[in-house]
Amino acid sequence: MTMISVNNQIIDHKINDKKTVHEIMDYILDNHAGSEEVVTSITINGKELTPEEENTCLDIEFSSFNHINFKLQSSLEMAYMSLDSCSGYIDNVIAQIHTTLKLYNENKIDQANVNFSEVIEIMDLFIQLMARIHKNIKRAHPSYFVDNKTLQSLEIHLLSIMKALVPAKEKNDIIMLSDLLEYELIDNLTQWKIKAIPELKKTREV
Structure with missing residues (x-):
């Protein structure tokens, strides 16, 4: 049997x-x-x-x-498991952004554009992943997020960056594109890593 x-x-x-x-x-x-x-x-x-x-x-x-x-x-357990790998995910995205910036600086536009498209795809997945994680953890610990607005502000900022990248790319405005990638997106992702992810992990102790 x-x-x-x-x-x-x-x-x-x-x-x-x-x-x-x-x-x-x-x-x-x-x-x-x-x-x-x-x-x-x-x-x-x-x-x-x-x-x-x-x-x-x-x-x-x-x-x-x-x-x-x-x-x-449970969906909550899966959210915490996904959270454990997010810092490494962010490191990989940032490395890909640096590679893209280097290609733009070297005027290797076609190759840089391919890399840029990959960055956008990775970021779309990251946004979806973090939204699911946030939703599942917030559902389990709603009171924790009443006064904690870190994630909400980072999400809003990240979406505004992504929205600004599209017209910059359509206009082939390499300077604007590079500035958004280097000074806005990398900084936002770094804040996810050093602030948002640790805060989400703290809810395990609640």
Whole structure:
């Protein structure tokens, strides 16, 4: 009989052996997960699956395996996990901005424009990520943010910078573009790293 566990805790079950791994996952979510929890990883026979391996295994009958463990996490736990990697993410973005500025200074415009587009894509992802993290943590600790406006002001400033970058790029105003990147965007990202992220992490102690 296949052993099924949730967060490494074995559960009792009398499930038809013909059920697929996908059907077992649905069963776990319906019967063993909290309202805010999702499956964040699947481990089969002691090996945590990659996303590609998960897709391959989902349609296989679960009885083909000896042991399946489903890791459940809440949206709040996932927010804190994402937060732990944000400082490194910001460092990478800033390094990419410096590379772009260097290319503009060397008049390598085409290459600089490619890098600039990559920076914009990365920043869009960063904005979405921080918005989700902020939303999940604020929902769990609303009182913490009543008087704390650091994140809100940084978000507003960041969106205004991103909005200003678009017309500067459309006009090929390299001076304005470089100034916004070097003096506005890098400074804003640095403030996220030294102020906003530590403040968000403090809510773990609330």
